[in-house]
Structure formats: C-alpha cells, structure tokens
Amino acid sequence: VAGDGFLLNFSAVMLRLSQPFFATLPTPKLAKIDPSYCSLPTARLDFDNETCMAFGCLHAPEGRVGKGDERFFVEGHNFLTECFFVTQRCLHIGLIATINHFEKMLHDLIKLEKALDSPKKEEIHKRVVLLVVNFGTFLFDPTFVDMCSSFYITQSVWLLAQLESCRKEGLTEEGVVEAQQKLFSSVPEYGVKDMAAWFKFLANHRPDRLKSAAIHLMPFVECCVRLLQRPDLLPSPLSRSRIVGVLLAFVDRSDGGERSRGLLGPMGWGSGVVGELAAIVHTCPTVQDLLGPALLSTYAAVDVVEGLDVDKEDFDKYGSRLDITKLIEHFWLRQDCRSSILAQATTPQFQAFLSAIFDTLLYQLNDSMQRLANVKQVQRAMKDEKAWKALPRHERNKKTEFLHSEESVGSGFMKMATSTLGLLNLVTQSEEVAKCFSQPPLSLRAAAAIINFIESLCGNHSLDFKVKDMSKYNFNPRNLLGTITGIAVRLAKQSPTESFSGRDESAYDFIEALASHPDYSESTMNKALAILRRIGLGSEDVQSEFEQCVLRVQIVQTEMTRATQDDEAGSLDDGGAGWQAEAEV
Numbered sequence: 001v002a003g004d005g006f007l008l009n010f011s012a013v014m015l016r017l018s019q020p021f022f023a024t025l026p027t028p029k030l031a032k033i034d035p036s037y038c039s040l041p042t043a044r045l046d047f048d049n050e051t052c053m054a055f056g057c058l059h060a061p062e063g064r065v066g067k068g069d070e071r072f073f074v075e076g077h078n079f080l081t082e083c084f085f086v087t088q089r090c091l092h093i094g095l096i097a098t099i100n101h102f103e104k105m106l107h108d109l110i111k112l113e114k115a116l117d118s119p120k121k122e123e124i125h126k127r128v129v130l131l132v133v134n135f136g137t138f139l140f141d142p143t144f145v146d147m148c149s150s151f152y153i154t155q156s157v158w159l160l161a162q163l164e165s166c167r168k169e170g171l172t173e174e175g176v177v178e179a180q181q182k183l184f185s186s187v188p189e190y191g192v193k194d195m196a197a198w199f200k201f202l203a204n205h206r207p208d209r210l211k212s213a214a215i216h217l218m219p220f221v222e223c224c225v226r227l228l229q230r231p232d233l234l235p236s237p238l239s240r241s242r243i244v245g246v247l248l249a250f251v252d253r254s255d256g257g258e259r260s261r262g263l264l265g266p267m268g269w270g271s272g273v274v275g276e277l278a279a280i281v282h283t284c285p286t287v288q289d290l291l292g293p294a295l296l297s298t299y300a301a302v303d304v305v306e307g308l309d310v311d312k313e314d315f316d317k318y319g320s321r322l323d324i325t326k327l328i329e330h331f332w333l334r335q336d337c338r339s340s341i342l343a344q345a346t347t348p349q350f351q352a353f354l355s356a357i358f359d360t361l362l363y364q365l366n367d368s369m370q371r372l373a374n375v376k377q378v379q380r381a382m383k384d385e386k387a388w389k390a391l392p393r394h395e396r397n398k399k400t401e402f403l404h405s406e407e408s409v410g411s412g413f414m415k416m417a418t419s420t421l422g423l424l425n426l427v428t429q430s431e432e433v434a435k436c437f438s439q440p441p442l443s444l445r446a447a448a449a450i451i452n453f454i455e456s457l458c459g460n461h462s463l464d465f466k467v468k469d470m471s472k473y474n475f476n477p478r479n480l481l482g483t484i485t486g487i488a489v490r491l492a493k494q495s496p497t498e499s500f501s502g503r504d505e506s507a508y509d510f511i512e513a514l515a516s517h518p519d520y521s522e523s524t525m526n527k528a529l530a531i532l533r534r535i536g537l538g539s540e541d542v543q544s545e546f547e548q549c550v551l552r553v554q555i556v557q558t559e560m561t562r563a564t565q566d567d568e569a570g571s572l573d574d575g576g577a578g579w580q581a582e583a584e585v
Contacts, residue, residue: 004094004097005138007090007093007095007098008098008138008139011087011090011091011094011095011148012144012147014086014087014090015087015144015148015151016147017083017087018083018084018087018154019147021080021083021154022150022151022154023154023157024153024216024219025157026160026161030080030157032078032080032081033080033081033084033158034081035184035186035187036183036186037077037081037082038050038058038186038187038188039058040077042077043077043085044082045085045086045089050188051188051189051190052184052187052188052189053184053185053187053188053189053192053233054180054182054184054185054232054233054235055181055185055232056184056185058188084158087151088155088188088194089188091148091151091194092190092191092194095148095194095198096194096197096198098135098139099139099198099201105131106128106132109127109131112124136206140205140206140209142209145202145206145209145213146213148198149198149199149210150213150216152194152195152198153216153217153219153220155191155195156222156223157219159187159192159223160222160226162183162184163226165183166183177232180233181232181233189234189236189239192227192234192239192242193242195220196224196239196243196246199217199220199246199249200245200246203246203249203250204249210277215276217277217280218280221247221250221280221284221286222286222287224243224246224247225284225290225291225294226286226290228240228244228294228295228298229293231297231298231301237302237320238315240298240301240302241298241302241315244295244320244323244327245320245323247281247291247327248323248326248327248330250277250280250281251278251281251282251330252326252330282334287331287337288336288337288340290340291331291340292328292331292337292344293340293341293343293344293349295324295327295328296328296341296344296349296350296353297349297352297353299321299324299325299328299353299356300352300353300355300356302317302324318360318364318416321356321360321416321420322416322419322420325419325420325422325423328341328423329423329426332426332427342430342433345430345432345433345435345436350436351436354436355441355442355445357420357423358445358449360416360420361417361420361421361449362449364413364414364417364420365414365417365452365453365456366452367409367410367413368410368413368414368417368473368475369465371406371409371410371413372410372414372464372465372467372473373461373464373465374402374406375406375410375473376464376465376466376467378399378400378402378403378406379468382399410473411472411473411474411475414474414475415474418474418476418479418480421483421484421487422483424487425483425486425487428490429490431494434491434493434494435494437491437494437495437510438491438494438495438496438509439507439509440507440508443491443495443508443509443510443512443513444513446510446513447513447517448517448519450487450491451514451517451519451520451521452519453484454481454484454485454524455519455521455524457477457480457484457528458524458527458531459521459524462477465477478537481528481532481537482532482538485528485532485537485538485542485546486542488546489542489545489546489549492510492511492548492549492552493545494510495509495510495511495512511549511552511556512556514553515553515556515557515560516560520553520557522550522554522557525553526550528546529543529546529547
C-alpha cells in the first residue's frame with residue numbers, strides 16, 4: 001500500500017506534466033479536455049460507483065476496453081484529457097488524504113497537550129513541532145504549493161467553461177439547464193471538494209503561501225459561487241459546506257477575528273482594512289449578486305449526508321450552518337451584498353431560511369441548556385466533599401468524565417446558539433425581514449421559540465443552569481435575554497394587532513401567536529421586564545416597547561377568552577332551541 005510520501009511525489013510528477021495547460025482564462029488547450037472521459041469504456045482509471053455532480057453516479061461501462069493492467073495501454077483519448085483526470089485523481093488520493101492525516105494528528109496532539117500536566121506538555125509540544133516540520137517540508141514547499149494551486153485554478157476555469165459551453169444558439173433556458181446537468185453528471189464530485197479543501201488548508205495554516213496565487217484566484221471564487229448557486233449541479237451538502245468553509249476562511253479575518261494567523265490578522269499579509277485575498281472575494285461581481293441567495297438556500301438545504309461519500313461521518317450539520325451564519329453576517333454588513341439578500345425577502349426560499357434558523361436555534365439552545373443543567377448537578381455533587389469522597393473511585397471517575405464531556409459539548413452548542421441568535425438579531429433590524437414574521441407559519445414558530453427562550457432564562461427552572469464560571473461555557477444569560485427581547489420588540493412592531501381580530505389560527509400574526517400559545521406565562525414576561533430594568537439591559541425605548549408588547553398580548557388573551565366563552569354560550573343556546581323544537585315535534 002502506497003504511503004503519503006510516495007503519493008505526494010507521484011502528485012508532483014503529474015503536476016509537472018500538467019503545467020503546459022495551466023490557465024487562468026479559457027484557452028484552446030482546455031477545450032480539448034473531454035468532460036465525458038470518466039464515463040467512457042476507454043478510461044484508464046476505475047470510476048465504478050463514483051459519485052458525480054448533478055446527481056450522477058458512474059458505473060462500470062459495458063464494453064470496457066482492456067482488463068487489469070491492459071487498460072493502461074489503451075489509446076483513444078488525447079494527452080490533455082488523460083493527464084487532467086489522472087492528476088485530479090492523484091491529488092484526491094494523495095494530497096487531500098495527506099492533508100487529512102496531518103490535520104487529524106495535529107488536532108489530536110494539541111488536544112492531548114492541553115489535557116496533560118506541565119512536564120508532559122513539553123514532550124507533546126515537541127511532537128507537534130516535529131509533525132509540522134515533517135509534513136510541512138513537502139506540503140508547504142513553495143513550488144509544490146504553486147503547482148497545486150495552479151491546477152485547481154485551472155480546474156475552476158475549465159468548470160466555468162463547461163457551464164458556458166452548454167449555452168448554444170436556439171436553446172431555451174430550460175434546454176441549457178438540461179444540457180448542463182447531462183454534462184456534469186459524468187464529472188466526479190470529489191474535484192470540487194478537493195479544490196475547496198486545498199485552499200482552505202492553505203488559508204488556515206500557511207496563508208503566506210497563497211500570496212503568489214491570490215491574483216489568479218478570481219476564477220476559483222466565481223466557480224465556487226456559481227456551483228453553490230446551482231443545487232441541481234452540486235446537491236451534496238458536504239460539497240456545499242466545503243465551499244462555504246473556504247470562502248469563510250478567505251474573508252473571516254478582515255476584522256481581526258479569532259484566528260490571529262489569518263490572512264488579515266497580525267500574521268497575515270493583508271494591507272489596510274481589507275487584504276488582497278478578501279478583496280478578491282468582495283469585488284467579485286458573482287459574489288455580490290449570487291452568493292447571498294445561494295447561502296440562504298444552502299442553510300436550509302444542509303442536512304444529513306446521504307450517498308457514497310467516504311468522509312460523510314466527518315460532516316457536522318450544525319457546524320456547517322455556523323459557517324454559513326458567519327458568512328451571511330459578514331456579507332450582510334456590506335451594502336453591495338446585502339441588497340441581493342433582501343431581494344429574496346418575499347420568496348419561499350427566504351421563508352425556508354428563516355424557518356431553518358429557528359429550528360437550529362431551538363435545538364442548539366435547548367441542547368446546551370440541558371447540558372448546563374447536567375454540569376450543575378455534577379458540580380453540586382462535587383461541592384459536598386465528604387459525600388463525593390465516599391463514592392467509589394470508578395464512579396467518581398465516571399462522573400468526572402461525564403462532566404468534562406458535557407462541558408465541552410455544552411460550551412460548543414452554546415457558542416453556536418449565540419452566533420445563530422446574533423444573525424437573527426442582525427437581520428431582523430431590517431423591516432423587510434421583520435415583516436416576514438407577521439403571518440404564519442413564521443409568526444407561530446417565532447412566538448414558540450421566544451417563549452421557550454425567555455422561559456429558560458427567567459422561568460422557574462432558570463437556576464438549574466446557573467453554573468460556576470458561566471463564561472467558560474460561552475453562557476451569558478444577560479446578553480441572551482437582551483438580544484431575545486430586542487428581537488421580540490422588532491417583530492411585535494410589524495404585527496398591527498391591538499385587539500383580537502377573531503381570525504383563525506392559520507392567520508395569526510406575532511402578537512396573536514404569543515397570546516394563543518399554551519406555554520405563554522405573563523408572570524415570566526413581567527419578570528424578564530423587571531430584569532431588563534434592574535440591570536439596564538437595552539435602551540429605555542426597548543424596555544418600554546417590550547412592556548407594551550406584554551400589555552398587547554394580555555389584551556388579546558382577554559378578548560380570546562371572551563370570544564371562546566361567547567362561542568360556547570352560543571352553542572348551548574342553539575342546542576337548547578333545537579331540543580325544544582324536537583320535543584314539540
């Protein structure tokens with residue numbers, strides 16, 4: 001079995017052979033690469049059961065020429081076609097596999113280093129340094145990095161050219177889409193995942209190596225956005241999340257974010273407020289016009305990975321949605337990109353996006369709060385030292401291990417929930433978005449979520465989540481309460497109901513949805529209002545508006561109760577009259 005070193009050397013040889021057709025723009029040479037190569041019986045490589053784009057899947061073609069090693073001597077394709085696809089496969093099983101090995105070992109060693117005592121930390125740290133040096137000798141070699149980057153940029157140019165090649169005179173838009181789907185159904189999907197993984201790897205570990213290739217990255221960025229915008233060509237959630245991840249890696253450092261070694265951080269090579277790489281993403285016309293709507297559909301579509309993806313176990317739906325959340329938030333703050341998102345506000349696609357946000361938020365917040373409650377229970381047990389020491393050693397170890405597990409997962413989900421809530425708080429500041437919650441089903445879903453959140457923070461069980469050192473778990477109940485009540489106020493402004501309209505539940509606005517929800521508690525809402533005023537959360541206007549919201553709900557509840565009583569009384573009167581008429585007959 002070939003190891004990482006052999007495959008990397010073989011990859012370098014194939015990249016050398018591919019250099020003559022590297023391109024940053026469509027050229028006659030790229031036009032010679034046959035996109036149907038992988039599905040033909042004369043292909044040298046075995047693509048049996050290979051997942052392709054556009055819902056395609058390759059199977060062993062009938063009449064395959066040659067058996068075993070004989071296939072390597074079959075003629076029938078030009079050199080460019082064979083060299084392109086052989087290099088693509090070589091990088092897939094060599095370069096990308098080596099990157100995965102490197103990142104997994106690095107993650108495990110760093111995790112072990114944090115868990116060990118000081119004497120052993122130094123030994124583990126030396127292993128980390130040795131690992132980085134060993135792998136970096138080849139993976140970060142400037143010549144090798146430039147060749148890999150050039151190949152994947154060439155692949156992006158080729159994919160864009162294939163999209164345009166289907167636009168022929170006389171074809172309708174539907175005909176063009178069908179032609180594109182047919183063409184891409186024989187193109188292996190791993191090519192898209194691999195190029196996104198490569199550039200994200202460089203952006204995270206050695207962004208300085210991207211400097212020489214940055215000027216040519218516009219086709220790669222455009223290809224990513226065009227494919228993300230076409231779920232019919234790139235349906236896999238795993239592939240779409242890879243694209244989101246690399247775009248986020250390119251722009252996430254423009255404000256000096258968490259990763260200080262980013263392209264625009266202290267260790268990066270950006271200049272001014274926006275670095276060269278982020279500027280390429282920001283100034284790409286395709287990003288400004290298409291990325292926002294593509295991210296909305298991707299957020300709603302990302303779910304369980306199905307199919308033959310060998311790395312589907314590594315897919316994390318909520319982690320992927322966290323990346324999409326950060327990317328949407330980044331582009332929302334740019335006016336040139338926000339307009340394309342707001343243009344979708346009245347579409348079913350946008351409704352699905354907002355619905356998915358609440359689904360994600362409910363799951364993340366409820367899960368993290370439950371884990372905090374578990375942490376609180378173990379902390380309470382450990383506080384009684386006498387009773388704790390009386391427990392058998394294996395039971396103490398089991399509870400301690402459970403505590404560490406709940407702390408890790410709970411803090412992670414709370415961080416995700418805070419980020420998702422931050423995005424919702426940001427977008428609802430726009431009236432166009434807030435109006436979406438003035439009618440079902442979003443009005444009902446928003447009301448249920450806000451009631452659930454405020455009940456968790458201010459209800460009878462709120463003390464169950466009061467753990468030691470709450471910042472350790474990314475838990476700030478004051479900030480959460482201030483954000484949630486601010487969102488509630490903005491949604492209430494878009495609900496004109498001042499009294500019960502008598503409408504059916506299927507037409508309730510946000511205020512009516514709050515009033516009709518069985519878990520709504522006026523005392524909990526008043527307690528939340530008292531907390532806002534006591535600790536000065538939000539402005540006085542927000543506090544006053546939240547109070548008005550609670551009063552409006554109270555009025556609607558009273559009128560709903562009266563309407564129900566009137567309906568019951570009317571039914572009894574009708575029943576009495578009917579009984580009397582029947583008796584007379």
